[in-house]
Amino acid sequence: MNRWDDIYEVSLPLPFALKAIKSYVIRGSNGFTLIDTGLSYWQAHEAWEKARQEIGFDWTDVEKIVLTHYHPDHYGMAGMLQERCQAPVLMTETDYNQAxxxxxxxxxxxDRMARFYGEHGLPEEWTKQIPAHLRGFTKWVEPHPEPTFIQAGETIQLGDYSYEILHTPGHADGHVSFYDPARRLLIGGDFLLPKITPNISLWPECDPNPLDSYLTTLDKMKPLAVDRVFPSHGPVFEHYRERIQELMKHHGERLAEMKEWVTRKPLTATEVCFRIFGKNLSVHNLRFALSETLAHLEYLRQNGQIRRERKSGHWIYLT
Structure with missing residues (x-):
């Protein structure tokens, strides 16, 4: 376990490709704050209990539980920990509704997701797996918490320091990060990761142009004076602006690549996805790969660089 002054890093296992999520425990004069919670399953429960004993607090010492966004590896154990700690769960209303x-x-x-993917060319052998796969997450996020809503522009006390709540959407519509201007540190959730690219996905009933939101977030956040970032995946890092530049470059290259492909030949989003990520994917990884492909294609379309047409029941992207 790593520690930075009042902040403790807690690694919680995940039963899929990411392997682990980094939650944080912040020590303060009035108790402890938990930032994100992991999935509600036995290995994560054991990891939390071990971390609690190593840090040296009782569950009743927890004064609040704070969530950066609704994705199950961040949200999943919030309800159970709320019951155990009798502490408020703080998150945005947008992400509570999306949970x-x-x-x-x-x-x-x-079921809507399965139809959505089918319209974008995903064969039935895949789409029929989507509903059961998504419903399989239910057991890892129950019980749901009873939240207190926070929003960007407010400040929040985490331990003994006051943090600014910053809206950092793209990865999730209501995603927030927490910035301590006095110490120039950012608790960033999945907004900015040191080694992997945060997944930017297009989902039904959510942000219709999430990549535009994410690139706007990167541009907005770049001038912020940050000396250290506490991410949800990967180690704490200091190359804040350099990492923003790397991610902007990555997405620019990916957009140019996709535009070239659909200029040469009209393609469904599924065909583009398989060109980038291959076909040897689990249903879990395919869901993220196709949704990220769609986020890029829709960015290009909504910015007037490509268009789409309906053909044989599927959306085809072309110029």
């Missing part, structure tokens, strides 16, 4: 959209037992979003 209900994706993981509510009565939601038809899994």
């Amino acid at each position: 209900a959209l994706f993981f509510g037992r009565e939601s038809d979003q899994p």
